[in-house]
Amino acid sequence: MTTTTPTRAGTDAPATIAGRVRRRLNTRWATAASIVIAIVWTIPTFGLLVSSFRPEDQIKTTGWWTFFADPQLTLENYEQVLFGRSSSAGQLASYFLNSIVITLPSVLFPLAFAALAAYALAWINFRGRDWIYIGIFALQIVPLQMALVPLLSFFSQGISVGGIELLPAWNLDDEQRFIQVWFAHTCFALPLGVFLLHNFVSQLPRDLMEAARVDGATHPKIFRTIVLPLITPALAAYGIFQFLWVWNDLLVALIFAGGGDETAPLTVRLAELAGTRGNEWQRLTSGAFVAIVVPLLVFLSLQRYFVRGLLAGSVKG
Numbered sequence: 001m002t003t004t005t006p007t008r009a010g011t012d013a014p015a016t017i018a019g020r021v022r023r024r025l026n027t028r029w030a031t032a033a034s035i036v037i038a039i040v041w042t043i044p045t046f047g048l049l050v051s052s053f054r055p056e057d058q059i060k061t062t063g064w065w066t067f068f069a070d071p072q073l074t075l076e077n078y079e080q081v082l083f084g085r086s087s088s089a090g091q092l093a094s095y096f097l098n099s100i101v102i103t104l105p106s107v108l109f110p111l112a113f114a115a116l117a118a119y120a121l122a123w124i125n126f127r128g129r130d131w132i133y134i135g136i137f138a139l140q141i142v143p144l145q146m147a148l149v150p151l152l153s154f155f156s157q158g159i160s161v162g163g164i165e166l167l168p169a170w171n172l173d174d175e176q177r178f179i180q181v182w183f184a185h186t187c188f189a190l191p192l193g194v195f196l197l198h199n200f201v202s203q204l205p206r207d208l209m210e211a212a213r214v215d216g217a218t219h220p221k222i223f224r225t226i227v228l229p230l231i232t233p234a235l236a237a238y239g240i241f242q243f244l245w246v247w248n249d250l251l252v253a254l255i256f257a258g259g260g261d262e263t264a265p266l267t268v269r270l271a272e273l274a275g276t277r278g279n280e281w282q283r284l285t286s287g288a289f290v291a292i293v294v295p296l297l298v299f300l301s302l303q304r305y306f307v308r309g310l311l312a313g314s315v316k317g
Contacts, residue, residue, distance in 0.1 A: 045292075047064040047065070048064075048285055048288060048289055049289055050064045050067050051064045051067075051282075051285040052077055052078070052285040052286040052288075052289045053073045053074060053075070053077070054067060054072060054073070054074070054077075054282075054285075055072055055074050055076070055282075056076075056077070056282040058070075058072060059281055059282045059285065060281060060282070077282045077283065077285065077286035078286045078290070080282075080283060080286070081273065081283050081286050081287040081290065082290065092266060092269060092270075092287060092290055095264060095265060095266045095268070095269040096266055096290070098257075098262075098263060098264060098265045098266070099247060099265040099266040099267070099294075100294075101178055102178060102181050102182070102185075102246065102253065102257065102263075102265050103243060103246045103247050103265075105178075105182045106181065106182050106185035106186065106189070106242070106246045107239055107242045107243050107246060109182060109185075109186045110185070110186050110189035110190055110193045110242055111193070111235055111238065111239055111242070113186065113190060113193075114189075114190055114193030114194045114196075114197050114238070115197055115201075115223075115227075115228070115231070115235065116223070117136075117190070117194045117197075117198075118193075118194055118197035118198040118200075118201045118202075119201050119219075119223050119227055121133050121136075121194070121198055122198055122201040122202040122204075123201070123202075123209060123219075123222075124219060133198065136190075136191050136194050136195060137191070137195055139191035140191045140192055140195065144188055144251070144252075145251075147187070147188070148251075148252075148255055151183075151184055151187070151256075152255070152256075155180055155256075177256065177257050177262075177263045178257065178263055180256040180257065181252065181253060181256045181257045181263070184252050184256050185246050185249075185252060188252070189242050189245070193238055193242070196234065196237075196238055197231065197234055197235070197238065200231050200234040201227060201231060204226075204227065204230055204231075208226065209222065209226070212226055236302050239302070240298065240299055240302055243295065243298055244295050244298075244299075247266075247267075247291075247294065247295050248267065248291075248295070249265075249267060250267040250268065250271060253265045253267055253268055254267075254268055254271075266290075266291050267291070269287075270284070270287050270288065270291060273287050
């Protein structure tokens with residue numbers, strides 16, 4: 001007995017959900033709507049770029065679109081935010097390095113832990129596995145702000161029960177506060193990371209896993225040689241989300257790393273560039289554009305994996 005896949009009349013493409021979605025997105029109206037959305041979405045960024053090269057007096061008195069009627073360019077704004085020596089200037093070069101030091105481990109740690117947990121929850125049978133997965137899913141509902149005070153208490157006082165110290169306080173110096181930020185971002189990122197990667201890992205062919213076990217492969221070998229190459233698009237997609245979140249984060253950085261210039265990231269300094277009265281707009285334009293360069297390069301370099309990661313596992317058939 002054979003089965004056939006239904007097709008549309010006059011075509012050879014299977015009438016699947018993915019096929020129907022693809023046909024609807026390839027229409028002229030969908031293409032036109034995408035172009036309009038892209039242009040509208042890009043206009044604020046273009047205005048920010050133009051304003052970052054305009055003199056201070058023009059930024060404070062006229063809109064960026066007036067640049068085309070009276071074009072005047074200067075690099076003074078970038079010099080102030082990158083290398084200015086006054087306390088009110090930018091000095092973003094050192095904060096830029098702090099953001100890189102904070103972001104890279106805060107992306108790699110959740111990726112590693114979430115991938116391992118997703119594989120264990122999908123392909124290793126143990127008691128309470130389903131309840132653990134439900135608990136991880138439920139953690140996404142908990143607001144991040146509710147965990148800030150317990151984490152601060154944990155870092156400063158440790159964990160004690162009945163006068164017995166279960167975990168000591170961290171008591172880190174200002175230069176060591178990067179560890180606190182890594183730990184906080186990893187904790188906040190794991191619920192979503194495990195949930196997303198579990199959806200991809202659980203959809204891998206069961207026959208492939210069983211064949212590997214028959215050949216004598218252990219779980220570490222299966223994860224390293226089979227699972228990791230197949231979920232690379234998903235890892236890249238989640239990595240981009242996590243990178244953008246950590247790089248643009250202000251709340252966690254301000255609480256756990258904003259105590260001194262040695263560990264404060266770029267976003268903390270950007271919040272101070274406007275001055276005490278919020279009137280130094282010329283610094284914000286150039287400083288904000290400096291801050292978006294790295295996320296833009298990361299997204300463009302991993303764009304193909306990002307698209308594949310979003311589409312993989314979204315539909316079947």
